Each structure stands twice: as structure tokens, then as C-alpha cells.
Amino acid sequence: MAKANMSLQKNPMPSQDPNVRNKNFQEVALGYTEEQALDEAKRCLNCKLKPCMQGCPVMVHIPEFIEKVAAGEFEEAYQIISNTSALPAVCGRVCPQETQCEMYCVRGKKGDPVGIGRLERFVADWHNAHAAEAPEKPASNGHRVAVVGSGPAGLTCAGDLARKGYEVTVFEALHLAGGVLVYGIPEFRLPKAIVQKEVDGLKAMGVTIATDTVIGRTISIDELMEEQGFEAVFIGSGAGLPMFMDIPGVNYRGVYSANEFLTRINLMKAYLPDSDTPIQRPKKVAVVGGGNVAMDAARCAKRLGAEVYIVYRRGMEELPARKEEVEHAEEEGIIFKTLCNPVEIFADENDDVNKIRCIRMELGEPDASGRRRPIEVPDSEFDLDVDCVIMSLGTSPNPLIKSTTKGLEINRKGGIVVNEEGLTSREKVYAGGDAVTGAATVILAMGAGKTAAKAIDEALSK
Numbered sequence: 001m002a003k004a005n006m007s008l009q010k011n012p013m014p015s016q017d018p019n020v021r022n023k024n025f026q027e028v029a030l031g032y033t034e035e036q037a038l039d040e041a042k043r044c045l046n047c048k049l050k051p052c053m054q055g056c057p058v059m060v061h062i063p064e065f066i067e068k069v070a071a072g073e074f075e076e077a078y079q080i081i082s083n084t085s086a087l088p089a090v091c092g093r094v095c096p097q098e099t100q101c102e103m104y105c106v107r108g109k110k111g112d113p114v115g116i117g118r119l120e121r122f123v124a125d126w127h128n129a130h131a132a133e134a135p136e137k138p139a140s141n142g143h144r145v146a147v148v149g150s151g152p153a154g155l156t157c158a159g160d161l162a163r164k165g166y167e168v169t170v171f172e173a174l175h176l177a178g179g180v181l182v183y184g185i186p187e188f189r190l191p192k193a194i195v196q197k198e199v200d201g202l203k204a205m206g207v208t209i210a211t212d213t214v215i216g217r218t219i220s221i222d223e224l225m226e227e228q229g230f231e232a233v234f235i236g237s238g239a240g241l242p243m244f245m246d247i248p249g250v251n252y253r254g255v256y257s258a259n260e261f262l263t264r265i266n267l268m269k270a271y272l273p274d275s276d277t278p279i280q281r282p283k284k285v286a287v288v289g290g291g292n293v294a295m296d297a298a299r300c301a302k303r304l305g306a307e308v309y310i311v312y313r314r315g316m317e318e319l320p321a322r323k324e325e326v327e328h329a330e331e332e333g334i335i336f337k338t339l340c341n342p343v344e345i346f347a348d349e350n351d352d353v354n355k356i357r358c359i360r361m362e363l364g365e366p367d368a369s370g371r372r373r374p375i376e377v378p379d380s381e382f383d384l385d386v387d388c389v390i391m392s393l394g395t396s397p398n399p400l401i402k403s404t405t406k407g408l409e410i411n412r413k414g415g416i417v418v419n420e421e422g423l424t425s426r427e428k429v430y431a432g433g434d435a436v437t438g439a440a441t442v443i444l445a446m447g448a449g450k451t452a453a454k455a456i457d458e459a460l461s462k
Contacts (some may be wrong), residue, residue: 151179
């Protein structure tokens with residue numbers, strides 16, 4: 001039995017120097033070495049009650065996989081994770097472990113929790129570097145299922161069904177599979193080769209990926225079932241409809257939604273000199289918002305050579321982004337203008353943005369969300385000279401599917417209404433992820449894909 005490591009600190013994550021990485025799009029966090037992974041795994045107490053598992057939406061058997069890491073059995077650790085998680089290399093990088101599994105870790109009561117996410121990433125990367133054979137295609141059970149959207153919910157649902165012998169076709173509106181994993185999350189946080197490897201694994205199991213297919217425009221849900229013979233449909237089309245502020249000047253040139261800005265950079269590689277997709281190379285940028293997407297947009301703009309401000313109406317303590325993302329942004333030289341809110345955007349005679357007017361805020365009593373409500377400070381307006389404004393205020397589900405699918409019940413925020421099994425108001429039509437909840441985390445979307453796959457299997461195998 002390996003000797004336990006009772007250090008109160010988790011092994012730090014090796015990463016690129018901030019002043020080097022803020023000029024390139026290579027991955028910031030470099031991953032644990034074998035030595036660091038073994039050392040970190042020995043911090044796990046292998047608790048009998050496994051409290052960490054209650055924080056994981058896909059119920060990864062955390063103490064078991066970490067025990068295998070501590071014993072140097074990395075491939076065995078990978079197999080344990082992949083029994084319940086379709087995307088270990090992705091989750092190890094982008095899951096907010098600090099508010100999920102690691103929040104319940106007993107070691108976290110006196111010191112740092114075990115670095116569960118860092119160990120998951122290590123195990124997945126080790127497997128990807130050493131595993132030669134692709135997963136095998138299971139024997140077909142004769143049932144056909146359509147999955148709309150190839151983001152984390154769709155890929156998870158497709159993978160779980162394919163393992164049980166279903167013939168699954170995934171329909172993706174864009175030219176590349178991966179959904180938000182390829183258009184939303186930057187290369188320096190999640191290299192696209194990793195997403196591609198996960199997609200290739202699904203194809204090896206027999207999943208068909210149909211790109212450039214907009215469900216609701218190219219073909220409807222009803223046509224998938226009535227004309228193409230799919231027995232069930234899972235809608236995991238995400239939440240790609242951006243929100244803008246209702247202030248003067250939002251239509252000037254140089255005002256982007258974070259969605260458009262990130263899609264141009266991540267999916268279309270607009271930062272490369274030979275890219276087909278034009279993007280303005282701004283000198284000074286204001287990113288409005290404080291979530292992970294705002295950090296991603298700000299850090300991308302920094303890498304294009306701009307001076308970047310984050311404009312957020314609450315304080316640093318209230319930023320909804322992951323603490324690690326905020327720290328990375330600060331290290332890279334992003335300037336935080338907190339307790340500020342835009343009131344107007346100005347432009348020159350050519351309608352190109354040249355400044356944004358903000359008003360200072362102070363925090364009052366907590367509102368319905370439980371956070372203290374920002375209140376304007378009278379006569380405290382000031383201007384920031386910028387040539388680009390990126391709105392990162394959240395997204396909602398695109399109305400296209402609901403407007404072309406009869407009898408599909410939607411809530412007032414545009415999300416599809418489902419029961420606890422992911423079933424919609426339409427028979428044999430299921431949904432999950434951001435299309436139901438609005439923008440949330442990758443792992444929650446994966447959990448929803450998993451739940452729906454189980455329900456579809458139960459319904460069709462009857």
C-alpha cells in the first residue's frame with residue numbers, strides 16, 4: 001500500500017508563463033507529470049462514504065479511479081472514469097470541480113481538496129497518448145435514434161446509446177462537431193484536437209455525424225421521425241442566442257456578442273494570418289460581463305494584442321466566473337473595471353466604435369438571486385476609449401426548433417420543458433443541456449444527455 005500524502009496543499013498545476021501565454025493560443029495549463037499525479041493521488045483518503053461522488057453529475061467513481069492512479073495503473077483508472085463519463089479529457093479541463101466533486105472532498109476541510117479534476121485530466125491525457133486501439137463497434141440492436149446537436153449533451157447521449165447497440169445519427173448545424181466545446185471554449189483552455197479525438201471515438205463505435213444540418217430549417221423533428229424512421233429524438237441544441245444590453249449604440253461596428261467573437265476565433269481560427277474569417281484586430285476592448293465566457297472573450301482579445309477591460313456591474317467577490325479563470329485573466333494583464341455598468345456606446349463618423357460610457361455602481365440589499373443588487377451612483381459617469389465592445393451577458397436557446405415542432409412545450413425563457421427523465425411534451429422526443437436550462441456547465445449537460453439516453457433505452461427496449 002502506498003504511503004499516504006498528508007500535505008495540506010494540492011500539487012500546483014504547471015502552466016505557461018503569463019507574459020508568454022497572453023500572446024499565443026497554446027494550452028495554458030500543462031498538466032501533471034506522472035510524479036505529480038502519483039503524489040496527488042496519495043492525498044486521497046479513499047473515504048468509505050465517497051462524499052466527492054455526490055458532487056459529480058455523471059457519478060464518476062472518484063475514489064476508485066484515484067486509487068488506481070496512486071498504484072500507477074493509469075489505464076485502469078481511465079476505464080473506471082469512462083464507464084460513466086463520455087468526455088474525461090474535456091471534463092478534466094473545463095469542469096468547475098471546485099463547486100462540484102472537490103467541494104465535498106474531506107481533505108478540503110483542513111487545507112486543499114484533492115485535485116480530482118487535475119487527476120482526471122492526467123489519466124485521460126495518458127490514455128490518449130498510449131492507447132492504440134479505437135473502441136469497438138457494438139452489435140446493432142436494430143433501433144435508430146437521432147441526436148440534435150453535437151455539444152456535450154448530444155455527444156454523451158449518442159455515446160451511451162451507441163454502446164448499447166443503437167444506430168445513432170448526430171445532426172450538427174456547423175461544419176465541425178463538438179458544439180460549444182469547439183465554438184465557445186478557446187484553444188488555450190481546451191485544445192480542439194482533444195474534442196476531435198472524443199468525436200472520432202464515437203464514430204468508431206458506429207455513430208454517424210451529419211454536419212451542416214440545421215434541424216428546423218434543413219429538416220424538421222417531425223420529418224426525422226415520420227420520413228426518416230428515427231424512433232426517438234434527443235434535442236441537445238444548446239443555447240446559442242446571445243443577449244444584448246438595451247442601451248444606445250449597440251448597433252455600431254465593433255460591437256460583438258461574445259458568441260460571435262469566440263466562434264470566429266475558436267471555430268474559424270480568425271487569429272491565424274491565413275484565416276478566411278475576418279476579425280477586427282482591436283486596440284482597446286471592453287468586455288461586458290463577469291462569467292467564464294467573458295473571461296474567455298477577454299483573454300482571446302488580449303491574445304490579439306489589445307488592451308482589455310472587463311466591465312462588470314458587481315464587485316470582484318461576486319464575479320460568477322471560476323476563480324481560476326479570474327486569476328489567469330489577472331495574471332495575463334486584463335484590467336477589471338468592477339462596480340461599473342455601460343450606459344451608452346459612441347462611434348465616429350464612420351459608425352466605428354470609439355468609446356463606451358459607464359456609470360459607477362454600489363451594492364445594495366440582496367436580490368432574488370441572493371446576490372447584492374447593483375445600484376447606480378448618481379452623476380458618476382465616465383468614458384473608456386475603446387474600439388471594440390464584446391457583450392457577454394448570457395445566452396438563451398435558439399427558437400428555431402420550438403417554432404418548427406408542433407406541440408413542444410417551452411418555458412418563458414425559451415427552454416424546452418422536460419420531466420425528470422428528459423422527456424418533452426412530445427412522445428419519444430427528449431431534450432437536455434442548455435436547450436432546457438439555458439447556458440450552464442459542460443458536466444451538467446453531460447448529465448442530462450446520460451439521463452435521456454437511459455430513458456430512451458428503457459422506452460425503446462420495451
